Amino acid sequence: MTNGSDERMAVTAACASLVAALTLAPLIQGVTWLFAAAIMVLTVMVSGIVGRQLARGWWPAVIGLQAVLLFLAVVVLFARGQIANPPGAVSMLTDLLSAGLDVTQSQSPPVESARGIVLLAAGGTGVVALAVDVLATSFRQPALAGLPLLAMYCVPAALLDDGLPWYLFLVAAAGFLLLLSADAGDRVRAWGRVLASAGERSSRTAGDTALARGGRRVAAAAVVTAVAVPALIPGLDSQLLGGGDGDGGSGGTVITRINPILDMRRDLNDPVDTDLLKYTTTVAEPAPLRIVTDDEYDGKTWKPSENEFQRANNIENGLPSAPGLTSAVQTEAATSDIEIYQLRENYLPLPYPAQQISGLNGEWLYDPETLNVLGRNVTTTKANYTVEFAEVTPTAQQLADAGAPPDDIVEKYTALPDDMPAVIEKTARQVAGTGTEYEQAVRLQDWFRVSGRFTYNTQAPASKNGDGSAQAIVDFLDSKEGYCVHYASTMAVMARQLGIPARVAVGFLPGSVQTEDTRIISSRDAHAWPELYFQGVGWVRFEPTPRSGQAAPDWTVPPSTGNDGQTDDSTTTTTEPETEENGASASSEAEVPDEQAAAADAQSSGGFSLPWQPFVLLLVVLLALATPRAAASVATRRRWRTARGAPGLAAAAWDDLRLGLSDLGVRWAASWTPRAVRQRLNDDYRLTTEQSAALDRLVEELEEAFYAPPSDDPGRPAADRRQDVALVVSAVAVQKSARTRRRARLWPASGITALSGAAASITARFRKGSSSTIEKNGPGEQQPRQKADSGAH
Structure with a gap:
């Protein structure tokens, strides 16, 4: 379908996608994400319109252009600092997506508009808009376009404990019905106008209205059925429309869950x-x-x-x-x-x-x-x-004096797989040395916290077998870089290899102080530490993780004296960790390096703002490219819509031919009669028999409309006339250069003329201060009998 139907479907597809995106509103706080999503949808829509003009409907090129511009839009919004570095931009976007996915798994709606969340919402909406545009506009399958719209709807329906409210279902359904309605209208218009006498026109109009009313009734019945049936039939309530129970019957919503298997x-x-x-x-x-x-x-x-x-x-x-x-x-x-x-x-x-x-x-x-x-x-x-x-x-002395633990404790809490890498035990014995189990444990803790020069880093490379695995321990001992899981797991394994019963505890650091006796624990306070068993004391907490802000427990730091009898602090662990070479020092293990903290700040709800300027510039450029073509399409549709009877249809067809050829640079003098135009086109462009016959029909119908007595018979349907116009214009177009054809598609002179005329009309109305001077005789409603010889049609 041509003559503006693609543009109409593209706009409709964009509207349907944006309407469907509204169902995400219960998941995200604020409206920042919605503005970003709207930018993505507009990018897909405008790039599709421009692409179809440039590529003549060749869908692979159109989809490619849309995908590239959509990606550029995402980069400008979320990774503009890396816009000149594509690999860096991809890496940054990947990190943001990962962060956004983590939030979806750890928080309940509505979540804050963090960068990762906005990227997920806006980027997902853009991908859905692209799929809808491709299916509905490029492939003309609006029914299939409902699938990506349904996928978007199912996301909040699955994440909300009580499902989506019924009115949001109606919103999503309205977008889908809008797509179907637009496509059906184009298909009906493609059938052409039904030939009817004057007396039949009123009945035909009434029939069309009845048909429209029938379609609306069917659509309304379908939506009502979709809403009512799941609520009435047992077993169909899948929370897509709300009313489900909360998780575990708790009636509450999950925000964060710490994995007890040390996946922190x-x-x-x-x-x-x-x-x-x-x-x-x-x-x-x-x-x-x-x-x-x-x-x-x-x-x-x-x-x-x-x-x-x-x-x-x-x-x-x-x-x-x-x-x-x-x-x-x-x-x-x-x-x-x-x-x-x-x-x-x-x-x-x-x-x-x-x-x-x-x-x-x-x-x-x-x-x-x-x-x-x-x-x-x-x-x-x-x-x-x-x-x-x-x-x-307990005191350090009590731990140092602890006797041998029971055999069952030793057997269970020193058990290790047979295939443990030998380097772990070798390192443990080198570091722990000899002495009591307490002395060995203290040396291990001190080695991790101070003397071993380990660095706390939550971004240390992850092991494919898990951060607590034997291979992860080997890598950790080699790189001396990791986070609490590495420290706790390694010390506990080393203690077991030394024959000291050990296990790992998972929980939270004490958190941030709110009042004298009240603290708040957050997700970044997640922590792991080793516990070692000492007879008479039981399980004792050690703290090998440096930079944790949690000083090593007093009982794990035995004071020692030097030769001068003064306390020697060289073997003790300080409460405030030493500053690393990079100058960073954390106050709690949950703190991340400075660059991560900056990224975290940017992730906060107040840290993300849309870079409007580059997007406004991009959209202005795209809209500037699309506007002349859109204006030409609007003018064409208006011309045919306002055409009345045979004279109006004939004039509309002749105007279409004149404007289509002028877009291709064909000279058309105002003094030429229709027959003169026919002669010149046949001579200059060597039309085929079929093409010449189409031109003959257009000329004859125009002359008949000018000179024949008035009649109620509208003659041929508008669709047939438009097909003849397209045949003649195409015959001329193939003989023009590729550059001329591209200019005609992208920047048609008829579109510029239409815009100029609209601007002049608006200016005239403004100056006169009245809307009563609207020009009555547009191109499709000229007085043909007075201008028949002017050839201005």
Whole structure:
């Protein structure tokens, strides 16, 4: 289809895509993402219009141009600093996409308009708009174009616990119906005008109106059915239209979940630092809050042992004493009130060792060996509870004097796979040296924190087997760069190879202080640390991770004296980590390097702003390219729409021929009669028999319209006349240069004329201050009987 139908479908496809994008509104805060999405849709639409003019409808070239310009739009919006460096731009966009995907997995809607999220929303909308435009405009398959629109709709429908509101379904459906309606209109118009007498016109118009009303009724019935049937038929409620239950019956929404299997790289690198929980405690300097203890190691990862949680071990009855802890160790009763904001875990975050837990809903069971607390068919979502626990403060002397642990403890907590790389044990023995198990453990911790010159880095290369795997440990010992998982896992494995029972705990650093006794824990406070067993004390926390802001526990830093009897601090770990060569020093393990912090700041809701200037310039250029063609198409449609009877149709066809040939540079003098034009075209362009016959019909119909008596018979349908015009124009076009043809498609003179005429008309109306002077005789409504001999048609 031609004569503006492509442009009309392109605009309709863009509208449908943008309307469908509105269904993403419940997922994202603010409207920044919507402006970015609108820019993507406009880029696809305008580049498609321009591409079809340049490529004459050759769809591979059109799609290629649209894809390239869409990518450039994404780069300008989200990676403009790398616009001259394509690999860097791709890398930056990949990182942003990864960050955005992490947010979708860790936060519940509505999320902040971070750069990664806006990229996902706007870029996804652009891809959907491209697919819709290709299917609906290039391939003329608007029904298939509903698939990408449906895909966009399904995203929020799947992510929202209660599904999408019904009115958003109607919004999405309206966009799809708009596509079908536009295509159906083009197809009906392609059939041509129905021949009818004057007396039949009114009935024909009434029939058309009835047909339109029937179509609207069918569409409305289909939409109502789609909304009502899933709600009425059991088993069809898939939350696409809302009404579903929340996750796990909690009635709440998940924001972040920490993986107890030590997959914390994503949480520490999350550009959006999400508040997870608040707690108030009676402890002045609280220890990290533990989620779970991982006590089994298979060479690839640490994980909690698969102990069977007995229903008799319900926390309502209180928790047992900490394994191995005796009354000789100083303890002090403490309390913490914990309020979960946006965290879902099967394991309950607790200080260690917990003694009594109250205020929880559901069934929570404990493991007596690890004191892990696991929910049975319930999670921590929106939990609010109080924990009574013991603040344990052993002394370095008690740990140094600890006797041999029980055989069952040694057997279970020193177990390692047989194929562990030998370099790990070799390094452990070199670093730990000889002496008591406590002395060896302290040397390991000191080596990681200070003397080994390790660097904390959450961006250290990831191992394909996991950051806690044996190969990751080997790489970590070689590069001396990693984050808490590397440190905790490596020290625990080394301790086991030295015969010291060890395990890894996963949880959170104490968080940021809000008031004297209240702290907020966020996603970047995720932490892992090793726990070693000492007889009479039980499980003791060590802190090998440098730059954690969490000073090594007092019991792991034995003071030593030099020859002068003064305290020698050379072997102790300072509370404030030394500044690295790059000048960066962190106050908590959750901190990332400066460049990451800057990136994180840019990810915040206030850090992303649309670069309007380059996009305004780009869209102005594209619209400037598309405007003449669009103006010509609008003028053509208006000409045919306003044509009345045989004279009007004949004049409209002759105007189409004149303007189409003028776009190709064909000289057309105002004094030439229709027969003179026919003669010159036949002589200059050697028309074929078929082409000449088409020209003859146009001339004869024009002369008949001028000189024959008035008649109600409109003659041939408009579609046949337009086909004759296209045949003659095409015959002339193939004999012109490629440059001339491109200019005619991209920058048609008739479009410039139409724009000039519109501007002049607007100016005249403005000057006269009245709309009563609108020019009545446009090109399609000239008075043919008065101008028949002028040849100005």
